[in-house]
Amino acid sequence: xxxxxxxxxxxxxxxxxxxxxxxxxxxxxxxxxxxxxxxxxxxxxxxxxxxxxxxxxxxxxxxxxxxxxxxxxxxxxxxxxxxxxxxxxxxxxxxxxxxxxxxxxxxxxxxxxxxxxxxxxxxxxxxxxxxxxxxxxxxxxxxxxxxxxxxxxxxxxxxxxxxxxxxxxxxxxxxxxxxxxxxxxxxxxxxxxxxxxxxxxx
Amino acid sequence: xxxxxxxxxxxxxxxxxxxxxxxxxxxxxxxxxxxxxxxxxxxxxxxxxxxxxxxxxxxxxxxxxxxxxxxxxxxxxxxxxxxxxxxxxxxxxxxxxxxxxxxxxxxxxxxxxxxxxxxxxxxxxxxxxxxxxxxxxxxxxxxxxxxxxxxxxxxxxxxxxxxxxxxxxxxxxxxxxxxxxxxxxxxxxxxxxxxxxxxxxxxxxxxxxxxxxxxxxxxxxxxxxxxxxxxxxxxxxxxxxxxxxxxxxxxxxxxxxxxxxxxxxxxxxxxxxxxxxxxxxxxxxxxxxxxxxxxxxxxxxxxxxxxxxxxxxxxxxxxxxxxxxxxxxxxxxxxxxxxxxxxxxxxxxxxxxxxxxxxxxxxxxxxxxxxxxxxxxxxxxxxxxxxxxxxxxxxxxxxxxxxxxxxxxxxxxxxxxxxxxxxxxxxxxxxxxxxxxxxxxxxxxxxxxxxxxxxxxxxxxxxxxxxxxxxxxxxxxxxxxxxxxxxxxxxxxxxxxxxxxxxxxxxxxxxxxxxxxxxxxxxxxxxxxxxxxxxxxxxxxxxxxxxxxxxxxxxxxxxxxxxxxxxxxxxxxxxxxxxxxxxxxxxxxxxxxxxxxxxxxxxxxxxxxxxxxxxxxxxxxxxxxxxxxxxxxxxxxxxxxxxxxxxxxxxxxxxxxxxxxxxxxxxxxxxxxxxx
Numbered sequence: 001x002x003x004x005x006x007x008x009x010x011x012x013x014x015x016x017x018x019x020x021x022x023x024x025x026x027x028x029x030x031x032x033x034x035x036x037x038x039x040x041x042x043x044x045x046x047x048x049x050x051x052x053x054x055x056x057x058x059x060x061x062x063x064x065x066x067x068x069x070x071x072x073x074x075x076x077x078x079x080x081x082x083x084x085x086x087x088x089x090x091x092x093x094x095x096x097x098x099x100x101x102x103x104x105x106x107x108x109x110x111x112x113x114x115x116x117x118x119x120x121x122x123x124x125x126x127x128x129x130x131x132x133x134x135x136x137x138x139x140x141x142x143x144x145x146x147x148x149x150x151x152x153x154x155x156x157x158x159x160x161x162x163x164x165x166x167x168x169x170x171x172x173x174x175x176x177x178x179x180x181x182x183x184x185x186x187x188x189x190x191x192x193x194x195x196x197x198x199x200x201x202x
Numbered sequence: 203x204x205x206x207x208x209x210x211x212x213x214x215x216x217x218x219x220x221x222x223x224x225x226x227x228x229x230x231x232x233x234x235x236x237x238x239x240x241x242x243x244x245x246x247x248x249x250x251x252x253x254x255x256x257x258x259x260x261x262x263x264x265x266x267x268x269x270x271x272x273x274x275x276x277x278x279x280x281x282x283x284x285x286x287x288x289x290x291x292x293x294x295x296x297x298x299x300x301x302x303x304x305x306x307x308x309x310x311x312x313x314x315x316x317x318x319x320x321x322x323x324x325x326x327x328x329x330x331x332x333x334x335x336x337x338x339x340x341x342x343x344x345x346x347x348x349x350x351x352x353x354x355x356x357x358x359x360x361x362x363x364x365x366x367x368x369x370x371x372x373x374x375x376x377x378x379x380x381x382x383x384x385x386x387x388x389x390x391x392x393x394x395x396x397x398x399x400x401x402x403x404x405x406x407x408x409x410x411x412x413x414x415x416x417x418x419x420x421x422x423x424x425x426x427x428x429x430x431x432x433x434x435x436x437x438x439x440x441x442x443x444x445x446x447x448x449x450x451x452x453x454x455x456x457x458x459x460x461x462x463x464x465x466x467x468x469x470x471x472x473x474x475x476x477x478x479x480x481x482x483x484x485x486x487x488x489x490x491x492x493x494x495x496x497x498x499x500x501x502x503x504x505x506x507x508x509x510x511x512x513x514x515x516x517x518x519x520x521x522x523x524x525x526x527x528x529x530x531x532x533x534x535x536x537x538x539x540x541x542x543x544x545x546x547x548x549x550x551x552x553x554x555x556x557x558x559x560x561x562x563x564x565x566x567x568x569x570x571x572x573x574x575x576x577x578x579x580x581x582x583x584x585x586x587x588x589x590x591x592x593x594x595x596x597x598x599x600x601x602x603x604x605x606x607x608x609x610x611x612x613x614x615x616x617x618x619x620x621x622x623x624x625x626x627x628x629x630x631x632x633x634x635x636x637x638x639x640x641x642x643x644x645x646x647x648x649x650x651x652x653x654x655x656x657x658x659x660x661x662x663x664x665x666x667x668x669x670x671x672x673x674x675x676x677x678x679x680x681x682x683x684x685x686x687x688x689x690x691x692x693x694x695x696x697x698x699x700x701x702x703x704x705x706x707x708x709x710x711x712x713x714x715x716x717x718x719x720x721x722x723x724x725x726x727x728x729x730x731x732x733x734x735x736x737x738x739x740x741x742x743x744x745x746x747x748x749x750x751x752x753x754x755x756x757x758x759x760x761x762x763x764x765x766x767x768x769x770x771x772x773x774x775x776x777x778x779x780x781x782x783x784x785x786x787x788x789x790x791x792x793x794x795x796x797x798x799x800x801x802x803x804x805x806x807x808x809x810x811x812x813x814x815x816x817x818x819x820x821x822x823x824x825x826x827x828x829x830x831x832x833x834x835x836x837x838x839x840x841x842x843x844x845x846x847x848x849x850x851x852x853x854x855x856x857x858x859x860x861x862x863x864x865x866x867x868x869x870x871x872x873x874x875x876x877x878x
Binding site for chain 2: 003071072
């Protein structure tokens with residue numbers, strides 16, 4: 001991981017659309033008078049959702065003015081948290097978890113699949129500009145490792161083949177079914193195991 | 203008071219102090235990088251770790267509030283080990299480039315690594331490399347050296363009031379930068395160079411100029427504005443290499459403005475180093491004897507009333523005094539003046555031209571009303587105090603005019619003097635706020651004093667305040683903000699002509715001989731006047747001169763200056779005048795000797811003691827009330843704030859290349875490559 005820089009090509013202006021504005025105002029109203037600046041993280045996230053999963057500089061300026069705080073303070077926050085994307089990531093943003101549990105369970109195969117289907121390097125837009133992928137730290141679904149996140153949905157219990165299938169669907173514009181791809185409900189134990197005592201099914 | 207033990211020494215400290223401060227009170231020095239007395243506490247360098255009884259881990263003493271019964275140890279093996287560990291981490295990514303680093307010799311990290319550094323590094327990975335940042339023409343960055351103490355960020359946000367610096371990224375990739383690498387828009391920006399404990403932010407104009415141990419250090423007084431900041435002038439041979447602040451809690455605290463710090467390269471350029479005489483519109487070099495001779499014959503062949511003299515904005519008190527003596531005793535004349543504009547000044551009472559509430563008083567004030575003044579540019583250090591007062595006490599600030607960004611919020615009025623009249627007749631909302639405030643401050647700028655109705659309004663304001671009992675033994679709410687270093691000193695010495703308006707007479711060409719001492723700000727159409735210019739730099743004054751007497755600049759003579767509060771301070775000689783130039787008092791003394799074979803003073807001590815006698819006499823005469831009846835005529839005017847361009851406000855700054863660069867960077871001029 002290195003310092004993330006804002007994209008070279010930036011949109012000229014940015015403004016919240018009506019639904020974002022409503023969400024932003026709702027969040028700002030939660031904070032006591034004079035502490036509105038605390039809403040900066042939530043507002044950055046709203047801006048990111050509105051703008052195809054990334055935050056342009058103009059959006060940071062807009063938020064700084066919105067919350068009456070210096071530009072640099074918003075910029076600091078946006079560069080600090082890795083889940084804010086500062087350059088275009090595609091409408092379908094694929095995050096492959098490569099932290100230890102996923103790695104042990106074969107996350108590198110998922111990465112291979114992404115490299116084949118989307119782009120050679122991470123954070124690079126696919127040829128049709130709708131997709132990009134990146135390796136990320138633990139997404140908290142270790143029980144269903146290996147897994148990846150596409151926009152807001154988790155795709156779990158994957159292998160290379162399943163990943164390729166999902167990516168194909170994404171590239172065709174379809175929405176694949178989220179969740180476990182080994183037929184599990186959430187993260188229930190496999191083989192009908194109900195308690196830790198059920199050794200025979202282990 | 204809290205009682206605690208530091209290394210078995212009992213200390214008592216006030217509540218609210220930190221362990222680090224308690225240790226200092228016990229005489230124990232704690233190493234630190236991020237902690238600074240004047241800034242908020244960050245606690246991120248971890249260098250100040252100490253051992254506290256009953257705590258399993260060492261504590262960061264700068265961030266831990268002192269508490270009753272604490273038992274602090276700073277000299278144990280445990281502490282030593284902790285600090286060594288911190289230092290090892292700091293040095294892991296710090297480059298070993300001390301030999302080519304400008305901070306070398308005055309670097310906190312260098313010094314402290316002598317005590318806590320380990321001679322071998324266990325860090326086998328590649329060192330971090332951070333690209334340089336653009337922070338404007340004054341600050342050179344070498345961010346690989348940065349140890350992320352965030353002193354600069356806190357200074358910019360808290361003291362300078364320009365939140366443009368920040369730390370972006372995280373962990374090993376954290377970088378200190380300005381927003382999108384724009385230059386810092388502050389007149390206090392270069393203080394971050396002093397604050398930086400390592401060589402990450404160094405001075406750009408001073409880059410690779412000298413090593414600190416090679417420089418001769420002279421503690422003296424600044425003359426770039428009327429605040430009288432205490433400075434240290436570092437010289438290498440004749441050249442003034444740099445100017446640094448020294449701490450004076452009553453005046454500049456620890457800061458100085460960029461102009462104070464960087465106008466010093468103006469002392470090397472366009473200097474007058476030999477006497478000149480103008481023949482056929484061309485200057486030719488001459489000897490001192492020649493020029494004295496010409497001046498003598500000119501003065502002898504002119505009617506006395508046709509001679510006048512002006513002193514300038516940087517003239518020290520000794521020079522002003524001997525100039526006045528020269529006119530009083532040698533010429534028997536009172537045609538002298540120290541103002542370069544027709545602003546109203548009542549010198550019969552000292553408090554009528556001083557900043558009475560004092561700089562420290564700003565922090566106690568609860569309401570500040572700026573009239574005809576933009577303190578950000580006229581007195582940067584004073585403005586920083588107003589900001590401090592705003593931050594600490596939420597002081598309300600009002601300004602008659604819209605002043606742009608003053609680094610703190612203020613309410614601006616319409617700029618009409620009618621409004622002013624209303625306020626001080628009690629017919630405005632602001633009148634009530636002034637009446638309700640305990641320690642109001644009315645700050646009158648020079649732009650206000652230049653109004654046609656200045657005298658009327660001044661006494662109106664004074665009347666209003668005294669009727670409502672705002673004057674007390676420890677508080678004087680009325681303040682005049684002088685812009686020039688010499689103003690108050692000259693008023694103290696009485697270099698003002700009360701009977702006639704010399705400036706208007708000069709402009710209507712009534713004089714035949716004009717003697718200018720460091721005065722470059724007078725615009726008049728020269729016809730047949732014989733102009734004698736005495737000063738340090740070739741500027742507007744020298745251009746119109748017929749005879750040039752090369753004088754000395756403020757770093758080249760021992761002399762006194764009185765700051766806007768009326769504090770008299772001595773400036774010391776750090777360098778000497780170039781070439782044949784002499785100290786200013788000496789020139790006038792020699793001229794007087796040449797004219798009637800008698801020196802005005804035998805030596806500088808005599809001049810000084812005579813000057814102080816004069817000042818004391820004047821102080822005793824102060825008690826008489828101002829009786830002059832002023833008319834009730836009043837016409838509404840628009841008050842416009844007319845300030846000199848900040849980076850070119852005096853001759854030294856005008857001759858400074860750094861100041862030109864600063865000015866250009868504010869204008870966002872693109873360099874063309876042909877600047878030379």
